[in-house]
Amino acid sequence: WDEPVVMELGRPGGRGQLFPAPEAEIAEAVGDNPVPEAMRRKDRPVLPEITEFEAQRHYLHLSQMTLGMMGVSLFGTCTMKYNSKTSEFATWRPQIAEVHPYQHPDTLQGVLEIMHDFDGILQSLSGMDQFVFQPGGGADAAYTMTAVARAYWADRGQLGQRTEMVTSIQAHPCNPATAAAAGFTVINLPLEENGYPSLEALKAALSERTALIMLNNPDDMGIYNPEIREWVQAAKDVGALCFYDHANFNGVMGKLSARELGFDACMFMLHKTFGAPKAGGGPAVGAFGCSAELAPYMPAPVVAKQGDRYVLDEDRPKSCGKIREFWGNVPQVVKAYAWARAMGAEGIQLASDISVVANNYMDHRLAKLPGIERSNPDVTKRRMEMTRWSLAPLHEETGIGTVEIANRMADYGIDPWWMSHEPWIVPQPFTPEAGELWSKEDIDLWIDVLAKIMQEARENPELVRTAPHNQPIAQVKGDAFENPSKWAMTWRAYLRKRDQAAAQGAA
Amino acid sequence: WDEPVVMELGRPGGRGQLFPAPEAEIAEAVGDNPVPEAMRRKDRPVLPEITEFEAQRHYLHLSQMTLGMMGVSLFGTCTMKYNSKTSEFATWRPQIAEVHPYQHPDTLQGVLEIMHDFDGILQSLSGMDQFVFQPGGGADAAYTMTAVARAYWADRGQLGQRTEMVTSIQAHPCNPATAAAAGFTVINLPLEENGYPSLEALKAALSERTALIMLNNPDDMGIYNPEIREWVQAAKDVGALCFYDHANFNGVMGKLSARELGFDACMFMLHKTFGAPKAGGGPAVGAFGCSAELAPYMPAPVVAKQGDRYVLDEDRPKSCGKIREFWGNVPQVVKAYAWARAMGAEGIQLASDISVVANNYMDHRLAKLPGIERSNPDVTKRRMEMTRWSLAPLHEETGIGTVEIANRMADYGIDPWWMSHEPWIVPQPFTPEAGELWSKEDIDLWIDVLAKIMQEARENPELVRTAPHNQPIAQVKGDAFENPSKWAMTWRAYLRKRDQAAAQGAA
Amino acid sequence: MTGPTRAHPWMANSAPGMLEAMLAEIGAANLAEVLEQIPQDHFRKTPLNLPPQLASEMELKRDLLGKLRKNATCEENLSFLGAGVWQHHVPAIVDEIVGRTEFATNVWGSYQSDHGRNQAWFEFSSQLGALLNLDVVQLPVYSWGCAIGHAIRMAARKTGRNKVLLARLSDPERLSVIRTYCQPQEMDGAIEIVLVEPDAATGRLDLADLRGKLGPDVAAVYFENPAYLGTIETEAAQIARLTRAAGAETIVGVDPISLGVMTAPGDYGADIVTGPVQPLGVHMNCGGGVGGFIASRDEPEYVHQYNGFLVSVAETVQPGQLGFGLACPHQNSYGQREHGNDWTGNSTYLWAIAGAVYMSLLGPDGFAEVGRLIISRARYAAKLLAEVPGVRVHWPDTTFKEFVVNFDETGLSVAEINDRLRARGIFGGKDLSGEGLGLGQSALWCVTEVHSAADLRRAAQTLSEVLK
């Protein structure tokens, strides 16, 4: 489809949606236009004027111009899962969709039961004592941790003193960023050759100023920090709180317990690990769980059971306050609950086994491709559920790097891969993750395509450099994105700048 | 997508759907396999073994490889309409989807009310006294007419005598075909130069053997038979029943009343005129309506209102019997009801106006294209809501005809057009119909594409002959379709014949 | 004429001025000029009398949902209704796919532009063929009854004979449809229907009676397996042998959801096979989920008798690529009008896509599991109900998912009992007492995979309560 921007469609007076005029009795009672004169809109907003069908056709075209989940996506660090339509359809029912969070709890027993039961499931998986689903994503759950830490230290009168958060340079950016936004000073630990920071560096960073540490494990390289117990102990020794960012839960779910390892709190990404669709960037849920000691500081409300009845416990005087309005993206919680029920304990453990074995199968095949190399080559042990690779040798040989190859993969129906979070410690990185969803055939296809493109890079680098060639559009030029006279976040800005440029060109 | 046949996907033991084992109490009570030994299946059916995701991905690919309603389709004789998702979603509710037709009427008051109200709407539009929705499509409604005619004549003791059905050679094939299947002898009247059979020919064909006549008006040429009242009168004069095939209702809806014109019965295609989706060939509904005199012979049950209550009237001793199980494709009836309510009387009339004017606008522009000519060129009056055209001049000039151009249109995102029902009275026919859905811009685009392809036919006929070029597959070769050693209606037949051919090739 | 003051969302050219612009372009002063073909006295005199327009989607939705809310569903209630429409589990993916606008649309294109749909149709036939062990499957017709009607007419055309034998214990709903297709006898080409008596002990066909009626004028024997009253026809192979010996065609009706555990009809001598499509992933839809398939062996004398659409795989002009199209398109009524085989038209092809997705999800193991689950639960239900005082179950040991429950000894009618059950959230089985089958106050109960053991215990418990 060569699809115009919606603002270009339509005709004067075209309508996609009508509303009735107020009933006669209403018009009579309140007049024709009750908006105060001072605040009445005079201009007509410049919106498209199209039929219902034209809106449908336009957005169906756009949907078909989105590769989403139609090919093979081994998008590392995000654990591509099957997004069950069973639970999707359940949450489209009016029993969720047309429910207001301020309804009386008597009218919400179904959804409260599900949230309560799912809380129990996460408690078992993590060893924590209470979960809350208010955070709107993984980053928001990290932010929740920082808010809880503030409330915890404030309650102890040490908020002015506990000002530092310690993490690894390789932790997800949301951990240092949310801590900084919450007002903490961030200390990033560098990596050693074994792929993780040294215990000595940690101990040097910890002090009576440390409010909390925020860690993930395994990391995005697929490396597991075997000293994690000692890390937690070291933090506890200075009184700091320990937060486990369970973004990479897939490789260890059912195998580890955050609480048994000593952590005070953790978070799960329900839109990732628990099979709720991420929808290209949310609505998502970062489920935040913590020990009974920290629970009083959580955002309110939490779901509780009183006898046979489920209630929302709002009376939490030590709470850090709200992270976000209401109780979270409830439909996503229902989908995560459904995922956990469909998988069961045995399925969750099996999924973890499959994820790790499948990644090692990938490693095994990828290792045979000349031109790529594994990150942290000194770590020779088998990796966890994903591995970071580098295209540095191919890039040196051909000038073709990870961006070009990702673009070219789409031409084969393979979704572009994940490269790496910032900073790019590994040059020309890519990070595949097979998870439990994809078949061995899918994985083999993915590797075959990569091998083919690497061959293209050697034989016809221009073909790869100018990719994609059979996607809806050609390669996007990036120069506008940092240029205030060219960037345009709305159609009105685009038209204005285009006209300005034309006028300047004419002048 | 280069999508394999589903039978080629999967792996041994792959599962897309699990069912629980019978509960222990059940196994204990009835044993492990209650199927009688003589009837137990021994082989394992050769079905795909794939995951739920793989089934989803496969069929999503197939959906994306179907142009359906994504472009511009002016498919004549079928009146492409907007298929409202509002009513679609309403019928996916369990209040329709999970309802059994044998439920007690007390539990069906909602759907019965809708059917009753919609019956009233059709009564007003046609002047008939009762409608029934059992027929599964327009052809089935025609068949219903023949069954009703049989019951009517049987009730009068004349069934052995009233053996003939008279229609026009230009009527939809379903009319003669269903009459023949019902055991009537079909008399087809030829067309005169004015585009319809002569009244004299009709009168010559009518006799005391005539059970019924079956007519549409306007026809697919866009020609309205101005003698229709006289036709009906002539049929009545010999006692025959008159059936109005309202397939082409769009041009006259709100303007004509079948009953006022004298017809005894008519049918509406709800999947066409009334905005229910046809879904590439049903489920559809041919709503059959008739006068009070014929109503006792209709298939049972009909929906009736008794006081405040809606009931199914099954006690109809003169009924022709069932045309089909149950009461029809109920969700489609609900969608048609929704269409009629959303349009209202004023909207229905306006839609008809727009349909006729838009077709005349098309005619106006098409007439300027050299290489095509209007059917029945002697009929110079403005056509109704569609017009049949002929590509004969272009075909003579370039060898490119209607099939080739239809194939090529798909390359421009235009759905292949409708050519003509059999027999092709007009050479190289095509029959566009604009209806009320499509915008003037859509119509202009359609004509522009046609003009462009006609130019291609002159400049590069091979390009058109070998089209399509950007559809999911290349032109299908038709030789297998009449060849028993090559046709294959199942994958097992395909494999068998392929192996046989290979064996023969080797021998 | 003046155009509307407010455009309608479903009509692009209802925007102000569009109609006038087109009229101007074609040189017509007004609409009347454009309608010049219609004589003045043809225009309707009675004004339209329709309920008020609900052009606002919000109002339309409210009207629809408000009305539909008056229905009670088999989802909230515990239903044991079957007999032609059955409550089976519908996988969500089936709903997703058949709901895709690309499929649920009006448009009908070419073999190339509709390739995906054609492939899905071919996959329906291919997978159903694998369940049936038959090579030819047509796209579904309107219903099972219609499929039987066409199949009998196929047999009559093929054999040149005009009599068909059916079971007396047939579904009156399907039988009425079959009569419509075959009779009345006065008509040209009518087919006589002769009923074969049941074996009283088993409910199955009485083979002696069948033998006696199988003469040289018989075009076909039609029987169902499982039959209307749920009974499994264990003598199917013998019936087919007898039929073939008489030069007639064996037509079988099967429930496709049984074919993971029951012998494929292609393996016991069926020539033509029919059955309902609804169990394969289609909601009951208040009866609007029905469709009927027809299948046969791959021999030209069968293939040339089909009335509808046969989707065949075919090569394309690109070597190695497979496409799909219609085989023998000229033998149907589109091609030959009154000389075609019966007739065809829009049918229930969306349900072929549903069936394709459904069968691909289940696979061989899924069909084995669901078949075993259904028959086990149904037998268990029969057992529990038979234990309720006053309740008897006919032929309890040879049924699949349906079975006959007799209440004669309770002194109550089926209607009364079902009223009482309904008040407790249970829809009892279909009332058979008015069907002239000689079964007294009996009901046809249907149990499927959706009924848990707890549901069945609840049903039996409730039944004993309402019978007290």
Add this chain to the structure above:
Amino acid sequence: MTGPTRAHPWMANSAPGMLEAMLAEIGAANLAEVLEQIPQDHFRKTPLNLPPQLASEMELKRDLLGKLRKNATCEENLSFLGAGVWQHHVPAIVDEIVGRTEFATNVWGSYQSDHGRNQAWFEFSSQLGALLNLDVVQLPVYSWGCAIGHAIRMAARKTGRNKVLLARLSDPERLSVIRTYCQPQEMDGAIEIVLVEPDAATGRLDLADLRGKLGPDVAAVYFENPAYLGTIETEAAQIARLTRAAGAETIVGVDPISLGVMTAPGDYGADIVTGPVQPLGVHMNCGGGVGGFIASRDEPEYVHQYNGFLVSVAETVQPGQLGFGLACPHQNSYGQREHGNDWTGNSTYLWAIAGAVYMSLLGPDGFAEVGRLIISRARYAAKLLAEVPGVRVHWPDTTFKEFVVNFDETGLSVAEINDRLRARGIFGGKDLSGEGLGLGQSALWCVTEVHSAADLRRAAQTLSEVLK
């Protein structure tokens, strides 16, 4: 380790033998070898204690629907709840599009492979910009409260000041979120929150109090229009002038569904605008439908303060073709970790698509109609309720869709009254009595386009009945 005996439908490699095959290929004898990185004493000791597996979709669906059925809905009941989540009409096309698996999926691709989604996002910003009369709109953040929090922090970064003025009559839910973003004061970079008193007669901001608090340390003034209690801020332009004069930023919160009839905030001097996304075609979803937008003028000093994703149109290497991508991607936390603007992550971008479809369906006339309908119905409701003996409505003449209903004279608490209404199928307004706003036994009622005149009469009638 042995593999499973039955494959799970969501794990392709759970098919029998697949795990073993991969282990063999990589030369590992068992799973333990593959997990060699994890020290033995790290493995969990507590066994998992989860409810039983429901691997069968049929059982899973039954569990979900059985639980959800215990909820009562605003569709069957007549609800007047609002306050951050409102019951508006959601067009079916919006549901269709956001439900498309291509959009409702995990996958995140490139600008080219996700072109359709990027365009839809750009169209969200473009259309919202047209409603706001502003040139820059960011993809939505988690909620309106979060949007306000980020907007205040933008203003603080831009001005280098650390105080913000807010209305005392603020939504406690949003205010709590804002406090989380700005405070506590002990933290580095904290922003002090100062509340501005209301004008008692109108519920609007007291401009005198505002003037008094607007000092050189104020980064921003934030006010809503309409505000928490439904009041329309007619002095918006004056507030913006005062704020600008003090060198501070004017941040406004608007309800986008009001913008067909209410002045665009870009036209009365707003520098940064926030608002909820939920009214634009998102179901209430038990509160899970929220999202918050942030918009501003197109000046680099604003653009460079955004925390999230700014989708910009861009050229592609093919002349004349437009694509889309992220502007200023390096200023957020993905690019700069703790040095980025606040943080970003997964948010509520699916609702941007919902909003794009919604706005394209309504167009200018639809927004005008729906705005007029809402305010008319809400005013009528206020009038009817005020006529009920003992009931009073605060500031009845200056509200949009919400208004404060006071029950002090009835002698009953809001909770008691709402209990009685609920027993009759009506969800009364949100109880304000515990919010410390000095409004006594008051409730915040919300009336939108979904409430017909008959609904409103029913509500007033029922209220007078339950107060008797």
